[in-house]
Amino acid sequence: MSVIVLLGGPGAGKGTQAVGLAERLHVPHVASGDLFRAAVRDGTPIGLEAKAYMERGELVPDAITVRMLQARLGQPDAADGVVLDGFPRDRAQAKVLDEGLAEHGARVDRAISIEVPADELVRRLSGRWVCAEAGHVYHETAHPPRDAGRCDEDGSPLIQRADDKPDTIQARLALQLTSLSEVIEHYETAGVLTRVDGSSPIDDVTEAIHAAVRPGSLA
Secondary structure, three states, X not given: OEEEEEEEOOOOOHHHHHHHHHHHHOOOEEEHHHHHHHHHHHOOHHHHHHHHHHHOOXXXXXXXXXXXXXXXXXXXXXXXXXXXXXXXXXXXXXXXXXXXXXXXXXOEEEEEEEEOOHHHHHHHHOOEEEEOOOOXXXXXXXXXXXXOOEOOXXXXXXXXXXXXXXXXXXXXXXXXXXXXXXXXXXXXXXXXXXXXXXXXXHHHHHHHHHHHOOOOOOO
């Protein structure tokens, strides 16, 4: 089993790259958020445990998240490995994940950090606008409207949500990138980290990621 972790700040393209990498390797793309939602929806014992914490407004303990991952790794389609996306988010989670994988004779074989400067992440994230009428989503550079400031679908004005404004994004990034740097250091110390320039064209980023997991390249 080959366990690969994709790391990157919000807006780095991690989710898109994780899906593509999983398809290329013919293994599942396992996103922690999806695991939580599925476990709660299906009413599994561990899902009910997690739901109890969430209903109290508490963070779900890392040990429960790892147990969900262990259960996912035990499914037939994960026999050859998985691409993890969204976990671990800090050093403590990385250590708990290592311990959980070791119980099953597995480990993180490669951690790939998609690195994008913070100011570029802010630019990418703060470019999002939505129409006031129905919430259609646009982006200043990736998906601009035909007429500036107006929705293509219904002509309503485009507005920017508070969460998408530069000041809000900068504050959120400051916290997230600090925790991310701890995870990167953890895997660098373990000798399994590969850094990829996420500012490069998307195809170049994809190729660099695929090169990091080709046969013979894994630790």
